[in-house]
Amino acid sequence: MSRSILQPNRSSATWLACLLFAILAVPLNAQVASRSHLQTQSRFGYDKAHEITLNGTIQSVVSHSAPGAPAGLHLMVAGPQGAVDAHLGPYLSKDIQQSLHSGMPVQIVGATERIHGKSYLLAREVIVDGRTITVRSANGFLVFGQGKSRPKTENTSRMEIDGGAR
Numbered sequence: 306m307s308r309s310i311l312q313p314n315r316s317s318a319t320w321l322a323c324l325l326f327a328i329l330a331v332p333l334n335a336q337v338a339s340r341s342h343l344q345t346q347s348r349f350g351y352d353k354a355h356e357i358t359l360n361g362t363i364q365s366v367v368s369h370s371a372p373g374a375p376a377g378l379h380l381m382v383a384g385p386q387g388a389v390d391a392h393l394g395p396y397l398s399k400d401i402q403q404s405l406h407s408g409m410p411v412q413i414v415g416a417t418e419r420i421h422g423k424s425y426l427l428a429r430e431v432i433v434d435g436r437t438i439t440v441r442s443a444n445g446f447l448v449f450g451q452g453k454s455r456p457k458t459e460n461t462s463r464m465e466i467d468g469g470a471r
Contacts, residue, residue, distance in 0.1 A: 350418045351427050351445025359384050359391070359413045359426060363433075366405045373421040378402060380428075382411060391415065391426040393440050394447045401438055409433055416445065 361384035370376055377395035381388055391413050412432040418425055429441040439448055 350420070351429075351441065352416050352418075353429075353443065353445060356414060356416050356429065357426075359389060359415075361385070361389065361411060361413075363405060363407050363409045363411050364388065365407050366402070368402065374423070375420060375425060375427075378405075379425075380405065380411065380413075380431075382413065382426075389426050390424070391428050391431075393428050393431065396447055396449050397438070397440070398450075404436075405433065415441070 359382060361382040364381040364383050367379040367381060370379055374390075375392045375394075378393040378397055380391040380393060382391050383389075410433070413426060413428045414430040414432075415426045415428040418427055427441065427445065429439070429443070429445065431438040431440060441447055
């Protein structure tokens, strides 16, 4: 009788040992992602440490992005280093979209990112026709419901530019 009581315990112990071995063996074969790859993913494609300011002229306004390109409105801008595809995202109001025309001078603050082998300027702020349009937050996240733009003035406070206290 004591033998039948020990038998299930040995069987359970064997299964438990196999399970622990399987759990411990799996991570040994897993490959660790490189640090740079993890950093790239964690910043969601926007690196505020490498922001640039582009001054140029709008060549065209593209409302339907090509397959593989970031979704939303794009401005093709002629700048000092040639043509640049500036991504403005899908959240600009219709009145702002309709106010953008080819031939207009524009200033864009943003960060360049390679997506599917093509370079895009992810716009954070667009200054056109005396108006400053905020497209992304300071950390590069797209701003929803972008229907407001403000006139560019010399005494615009830092709080207005950053969107208030946080």
